[in-house]
Amino acid sequence: MTILKRISPHMILLIYVAVVMFPFVFVLFSSLKESNIEIAERPFAFPTSFYFQNYIDAWVKAKINVYFFNSIYLATTSAFTGVLLSAATAYALTRMRFMKVSKVIYQFVLIGMLIPGNVLFIAQYILVMNMGILNTHWALFLPYTAGALPVSVLLIAAFMKSIPGELEEAAIVDGMGAFRLFYKIILPLTLPALVTVFIVNFLGSWNEYLLANFFISKDELKTLPTGMVGFRDAFQTNYALISTGIVYSVTPVLILYAFLQEKIIEGVTAGSVKG
Amino acid sequence: MKQTLRNPWIYLIMVVPTLVLYCLFFIYPMVTSSFYAFTDWNGLSQYKFIGFDNFIAIFRDSDFIHAIGNNMLFIAFAVVVQVPLIIFFAILIANVRRLQRLYKTMVFIPSILSTSVIGILWGFVLHPNIGPVNKLLSLFGVDTIYWLADSAWALPAVLVVNAWQWMGFYIVLVLAAILALPKEMNEAAEIDGASGIQRAWYLTVPLIKPIISVVVMLSIAGAMRVVDIVLVMTQGGPVGATEVMASYLVNEAMGVNPNYGLGTSISLVIFAFALLLTAIYQGTFGRTKE
Numbered sequence: 001m002t003i004l005k006r007i008s009p010h011m012i013l014l015i016y017v018a019v020v021m022f023p024f025v026f027v028l029f030s031s032l033k034e035s036n037i038e039i040a041e042r043p044f045a046f047p048t049s050f051y052f053q054n055y056i057d058a059w060v061k062a063k064i065n066v067y068f069f070n071s072i073y074l075a076t077t078s079a080f081t082g083v084l085l086s087a088a089t090a091y092a093l094t095r096m097r098f099m100k101v102s103k104v105i106y107q108f109v110l111i112g113m114l115i116p117g118n119v120l121f122i123a124q125y126i127l128v129m130n131m132g133i134l135n136t137h138w139a140l141f142l143p144y145t146a147g148a149l150p151v152s153v154l155l156i157a158a159f160m161k162s163i164p165g166e167l168e169e170a171a172i173v174d175g176m177g178a179f180r181l182f183y184k185i186i187l188p189l190t191l192p193a194l195v196t197v198f199i200v201n202f203l204g205s206w207n208e209y210l211l212a213n214f215f216i217s218k219d220e221l222k223t224l225p226t227g228m229v230g231f232r233d234a235f236q237t238n239y240a241l242i243s244t245g246i247v248y249s250v251t252p253v254l255i256l257y258a259f260l261q262e263k264i265i266e267g268v269t270a271g272s273v274k275g
Numbered sequence: 276m277k278q279t280l281r282n283p284w285i286y287l288i289m290v291v292p293t294l295v296l297y298c299l300f301f302i303y304p305m306v307t308s309s310f311y312a313f314t315d316w317n318g319l320s321q322y323k324f325i326g327f328d329n330f331i332a333i334f335r336d337s338d339f340i341h342a343i344g345n346n347m348l349f350i351a352f353a354v355v356v357q358v359p360l361i362i363f364f365a366i367l368i369a370n371v372r373r374l375q376r377l378y379k380t381m382v383f384i385p386s387i388l389s390t391s392v393i394g395i396l397w398g399f400v401l402h403p404n405i406g407p408v409n410k411l412l413s414l415f416g417v418d419t420i421y422w423l424a425d426s427a428w429a430l431p432a433v434l435v436v437n438a439w440q441w442m443g444f445y446i447v448l449v450l451a452a453i454l455a456l457p458k459e460m461n462e463a464a465e466i467d468g469a470s471g472i473q474r475a476w477y478l479t480v481p482l483i484k485p486i487i488s489v490v491v492m493l494s495i496a497g498a499m500r501v502v503d504i505v506l507v508m509t510q511g512g513p514v515g516a517t518e519v520m521a522s523y524l525v526n527e528a529m530g531v532n533p534n535y536g537l538g539t540s541i542s543l544v545i546f547a548f549a550l551l552l553t554a555i556y557q558g559t560f561g562r563t564k565e
Contacts, residue, residue, distance in 0.1 A: 017381045
């Protein structure tokens with residue numbers, strides 16, 4: 001009885017974990033199978049021989065490499081810019097002595113969190129079109145960076161508020177200017193929050209679909225989420241190849257997650273709850 | 276000392292870039308949305324003001340009414356099916372000592388992945404001929420089900436995939452709240468002879484009510500926003516069976532004949548709905564004592 005009591009939660013949880021993991025294992029196996037026939041006949045079986053040709057085909061012929069680098073490049077630059085801008089703003093708002101103005105600006109920026117992304121999507125499309133940057137990476141870089149600002153400012157400002165004032169007083173007495181104070185003292189101290197915010201923004205851009213789908217139509221500029229849909233539609237019947245594409249687009253996030261799971265969970269949940 | 280942190284130029288350099296980008300991509304689109312929504316602009320020709328015609332047209336379109344219904348189904352499914360399961364799994368994970376971290380890490384995975392890739396992945400898993408789901412069901416003598424092409428099955432399939440993606444995220448949220456509760460009460464109840472189920476129902480659930488309320492709110496917001504998964508898996512089809520408000524917006528306004536005036540009015544309607552539902556929820560069930 002007691003053993004059953006102790007084991008049954010694990011049984012239920014393991015079933016749930018299996019349901020969560022099953023599709024991933026299935027595509028991983030499928031990506032190593034030579035043909036649809038092998039997938040169709042034994043969908044649950046381990047591949048008979050590892051057929052790595054799919055990985056080469058998908059990477060080069062199907063241009064997954066192009067989508068992949070576009071995604072890495074856009075997600076990194078926009079997350080980095082977003083963190084830098086919000087850190088600077090959070091510093092000015094929380095540490096510099098313009099409290100009244102700062103309060104107003106802070107509230108003003110937080111309004112952005114009330115507006116759900118896809119409400120602005122058509123107006124942003126028109127804006128991007130008028131700016132003449134439709135079908136360039138700017139069309140994604142700017143909205144991605146801007147879209148992350150409200151939450152980033154919120155999280156970084158909350159962190160900076162907790163840094164004791166004595167530190168900067170000492171630095172100022174030593175003759176440091178406001179800029180040096182920012183990047184020599186405050187930024188290093190805020191690093192944990194910056195990393196969290198960077199990861200959240202990176203994942204947000206890496207996974208974004210709606211804007212990417214409508215703001216970019218040139219194939220060589222597409223990111224993974226939209227590129228993958230085009231890829232699926234083009235290779236509709238080659239399931240092994242599609243599985244390989246899925247493996248390529250999921251793996252970097254999983255590797256990131258393997259190393260930084262605590263940070264990622266903390267960041268993703270904090271961003272949503274406070275939002 | 277005060278002087279250093281009172282330099283207005285430095286303050287401006289630090290604040291202005293953020294504000295410019297923010298105004299350009301949040302405030303300005305919000306303002307222009309409210310403006311285009313009352314025009315018939317299609318992106319090319321001259322536009323004229325047509326008052327509330329766009330809004331009237333939307334609400335006269337039975338497809339849109341159907342889409343609203345589907346959004347409500349997303350909310351209902353989240354509240355009736357997902358939330359109880361989320362609480363159940365969170366309590367289970369909170370009460371095991373071994374493998375706790377592993378469970379938490381594993382269930383969270385789908386929520387950090389791209390919805391579009393998950394849509395493709397599940398499209399494959401649910402494939403009528405070679406997908407493993409039908410293969411498994413055929414072992415029990417179930418006939419081939421066309422999950423995404425059959426209008427009876429498409430919406431349930433999308434609802435389940437959406438739940439599959441997001442439940443882990445909420446489980447981790449609720450789990451954190453449970454683990455933050457003081458242990459003493461639970462131990463005292465255990466000594467008094469309360470069973471695991473009693474402790475969960477009479478102690479843990481009441482104590483985590485605030486976070487449950489947050490989960491419901493986030494689910495409502497998420498259900499109003501849902502679009503990627505629909506576009507990737509079914510594009511709103513078959514024959515509108517899975518159409519939600521945001522996919523209706525995309526299909527109506529961004530198709531071959533764009534209609535930005537109509538599109539922005541739809542997005543304002545979505546926004547209004549989201550605010551309204553959140554307000555209703557907070558005014559009724561979601562009210563917490565604090």
